[in-house]
Amino acid sequence: MTPVRSSPALSRRAFVCGLTLFPMLTLARPSPAATAELTFDELYGKISVLGLEFSKKVEALAGQDVQMGGFMAPPLKAEAQFFVLTEIPMSICPFCSTDSDWPDNIVVIYLAEKQTFVQGGSKIMVSGRLDVGTWVDPDTGFLSRLRIRDASYWTV
Numbered sequence: 001m002t003p004v005r006s007s008p009a010l011s012r013r014a015f016v017c018g019l020t021l022f023p024m025l026t027l028a029r030p031s032p033a034a035t036a037e038l039t040f041d042e043l044y045g046k047i048s049v050l051g052l053e054f055s056k057k058v059e060a061l062a063g064q065d066v067q068m069g070g071f072m073a074p075p076l077k078a079e080a081q082f083f084v085l086t087e088i089p090m091s092i093c094p095f096c097s098t099d100s101d102w103p104d105n106i107v108v109i110y111l112a113e114k115q116t117f118v119q120g121g122s123k124i125m126v127s128g129r130l131d132v133g134t135w136v137d138p139d140t141g142f143l144s145r146l147r148i149r150d151a152s153y154w155t156v
Contacts (some may be wrong), residue, residue, distance in 0.1 A: 035127060082110045
């Protein structure tokens with residue numbers, strides 16, 4: 001009669017080897033994609049008779065998470081859940097322009113949740129999903145060409 005072998009038990013050596021290999025295996029897994037950095041200089045590729053044209057980088061990043069630095073323009077009202085990110089401190093209303101007059105150094109930021117606004121001269125970083133193309137906010141009637149949605153920000 002042939003003895004029946006049960007499955008081999010995990011030896012101490014196999015267990016220790018497994019413990020030493022486990023961290024290496026977890027490091028070998030691909031990490032989630034890093035958030036892309038975007039600057040104001042990278043927003044538009046060229047200016048034509050039809051107005052500003054988005055850069056290839058902006059078109060490639062549409063719908064993806066991005067991070068961008070700038071200044072917060074003064075919000076229109078304290079309880080707003082959006083603001084304008086500007087390259088330099090700004091005091092004019094960018095929403096009062098037409099699509100062809102849209103400034104090339106602003107991006108509208110729609111917050112994921114309300115945050116306390118900061119002074120206009122404070123440098124901030126914004127992170128969120130890039131939304132590209134002309135859009136009119138149904139609640140305010142304001143026009144924008146670029147937006148970062150589901151965003152959050154912090155002072156630098």
